[in-house]
Amino acid sequence: MNRPAFLLPLVALAFLAGQPARAANDDKVPYWASIDAEIANLRVGPGDSYRIDWVYRRPHLPVKVLRREGPWRLVEDPEGSKGWMRDLLLSRQRAAMVKDGSLIEMRAKGSSAAAMLWRVEPGVVGLLGECKEGWCPFDTDGHKGFVREEQLWGTGEP
Missing domain, CATH: 2.30.30.40 (SH3 Domains)
Structure with missing residues (x-):
């Protein structure tokens, strides 16, 4: 048996084991989420430099995540308002x-x-x-x- 050919599957396995685990649905949109903060800002664009359009003070308010852009999520609230919110303000806990x-x-x-x-x-x-x-x-x-x-x-x- 050729020694390098024998090691190739082991090297591939070690590489895969070092990769961070991801849930199958992490990247799929749309999905349901809920606000996971006492105060959460909804912005007109995906960044801190964009104007705050709405301030939510309702933990567990359900939102629909429509799009992802880096750490920002385009969300829709129960009233139909849409805007951008940081992912840290959201939870996958269903509400x-x-x-x-x-x-x-x-x-x-x-x-x-x-x-x-x-x-x-x-x-x-x-x-x-x-x-x-x-x-x-x-x-x-x-x-x-x-x-x-x-x-x-x-x-x-x-």
Whole structure:
């Protein structure tokens, strides 16, 4: 056996082991994210030199990431406003917001026959679990239950 040919797979393996691990979906847009800061600036362009267009003071507010440019993300908020935000201000933790309309019911289980726990107002933000069969686990300030998926902004395909 030729010694250099034998070492080639080992060298390739060592090279790959030294590469940083990346999740399969790291580069794919659009995707859902949430604001992960007490105060987050939305800018008109991808850089600190661009004017601040909006200041968010709602941790866990869901946003749709539309584009990536270096450490900057072009995001869309639940109202449809778009702008640029630093990636450090965002989390991949899923969140959702109750859509405009009337009060919605939060249930003990993912079923309309389950006990109603609370009524939740439009605009309320909460952490989102994995939605199944049209129902989503929803946690708003420790009030946990299930709500209909179509009543939330931040669910489904971005």
